[in-house]
Amino acid sequence: MGVRRVAKGVGDLLIETLGEAVAEVILNLVACALLGCLALIACLCWSFSPRLTIAGAGLFSCLLAHGAWHTVRNPPKGRRRGLAALTAVAFTSTAMTALFLLLYATGCDCL
Template sequence: MPLRDRRAAKGIGDFLIDTVGEAVAEVILSLLACALLGGLALIAYLSWTFSPRLTIAGAGLLSLVLAHGAWRTFRTPTKGRRRGLAAVTAFGFTATAATALFLLLYATDCDCL
């Protein structure tokens, strides 16, 4: 087998490995997104069946925390670092935004719910 044939076979093999790897990663990420979406739906359902008033109050409090985190994240930075509540709410907002982006990208074609 000449050298160029070996290189061509190696190139085809690498391409197939990359393609299969990407397909497997896509399936795993989609399953993770479906599981996360199902878990969030289950938490909302169980919370509502336990106490609708407490669920609405909790959603309102979470909205205030996320709004404070967004405000702290996007406002003009002051001298020094964020401390205390500002750091916690900014982290909570960032984590929530990342989770929403993940669900937007991978759970849109989730037919499990």
């Protein structure tokens, strides 16, 4: 009975290790693809209109700063509404994307 339990434990460990390795490869591929898409978008925008790209980046920075302000500061009584909610969601999703890229795209050898 002890041998069966040990064999089952080793089998479970191998399956878990293989699953984690596959998940790591998939996350690295997704991060590399996302980084490549972001670089392609920036390159295409810059080739279309450098002035508009700088203006859009400035406007997006203001949107993220507003979202960071509303996310970090003590929220007032009640819910966030309108622009505050939109910018908070934009800031949070951008921060999570940046964290994902920081964790997984640093090992990307495609650059």
